[in-house]
Amino acid sequence: MNLDFKKAVDQAIAAHKDKRVLSFSYEGQDYFIKRKISNHRNAFAKQSVEGAFWCEVYKIMTVNQYFPLAPEIALLQDDYFVMKAVGKTMQGVAKEAPWQDCRDRAYKLAGISLAKLHEVGLHHGRPALRDIAYNKETDTITFLDWENEKRFIEADPRVLDLILFVHSCLREHWPDNHLLDEALKGYTVSFTGREMVRGAKALIKSHPKAFSLCKKLRVFGWRDVTSLDDTRKYLEEIPLA
Structure with missing residues (x-):
C-alpha cells in the first residue's frame, strides 16, 4: 500500500x-x-x-x-x-458541446459494452446515463455505481438493465431518439442483446395492467411514468429477425 x-x-x-x-x-x-x-x-x-x-x-x-x-x-x-476517475457521463456527452463529434460513437459503444456485460451473465443493476462514463481519449465505456441490487419484479436482471437503460434515455426528453437508436444498434449486434430485447418485450406483454396504467397516467405528465410508457412503446417497436 x-x-x-x-x-x-x-x-x-x-x-x-x-x-x-x-x-x-x-x-x-x-x-x-x-x-x-x-x-x-x-x-x-x-x-x-x-x-x-x-x-x-x-x-x-x-x-x-x-x-x-x-x-x-x-x-x-x-x-x-x-x-x-474515468471520463464524462453519458448525460454530459449528450448535452455538452465538446462531445458533439463523438456522441454517436459513445452511445453505440455504451450499447456494445452493456451487451458484453450481459453475454457473460453479469448485470449492472441500474445502467442510467449518469452511471455510465465515456473516455474520449481511450474510446472506452465504464459503468459506475454498482450498488443497486433491489428488484421489485421477478425477471432476468439483464432484461431489467435494458429496460432501465432505455428508460433513462427517454427520461431526458431529447428532440429525437437518435442517440438511443445508436445504443440499441450496438446492443443488438450481440445475440444476447437480441435475446434481452425479446425478454423485455415478453416482460411488457406479461404485465398488461401495469403498462396500461402508465399509459392512462400520462395525462398527469409525471416524468418517470411517461418515460416508462415511452419505454414500452420503444421496445415494442424494435424489429427483430
Whole structure:
C-alpha cells in the first residue's frame, strides 16, 4: 500500500466529513472516494449501507476479472474505497458541446459494452446515463455505481438493465431518439442483446395492467411514468429477425 496515497485520501475525507462521494487529485491523477455512509435516499429502494457498500465492491471486482467495464479500485478500506476517475457521463456527452463529434460513437459503444456485460451473465443493476462514463481519449465505456441490487419484479436482471437503460434515455426528453437508436444498434449486434430485447418485450406483454396504467397516467405528465410508457412503446417497436 502507498501510505502517502492513503494519507492524502484520509485528509480529503477529514475535510469533507459529511460527503459520501468526493473527488480529489493525487500526483496528477483524478480519483473519487466512496464512503460507507448513507446517501439519505429512500431506504425502501436501497439495500442497507453495509450491504450496498460490499455489494458494489464485489460486483466491481467480479466485472473487472472479465473486462475493464467497471472503475479501477485504487484503494479499498473497511469504510471506503477509492476509484480512478474515468471520463464524462453519458448525460454530459449528450448535452455538452465538446462531445458533439463523438456522441454517436459513445452511445453505440455504451450499447456494445452493456451487451458484453450481459453475454457473460453479469448485470449492472441500474445502467442510467449518469452511471455510465465515456473516455474520449481511450474510446472506452465504464459503468459506475454498482450498488443497486433491489428488484421489485421477478425477471432476468439483464432484461431489467435494458429496460432501465432505455428508460433513462427517454427520461431526458431529447428532440429525437437518435442517440438511443445508436445504443440499441450496438446492443443488438450481440445475440444476447437480441435475446434481452425479446425478454423485455415478453416482460411488457406479461404485465398488461401495469403498462396500461402508465399509459392512462400520462395525462398527469409525471416524468418517470411517461418515460416508462415511452419505454414500452420503444421496445415494442424494435424489429427483430
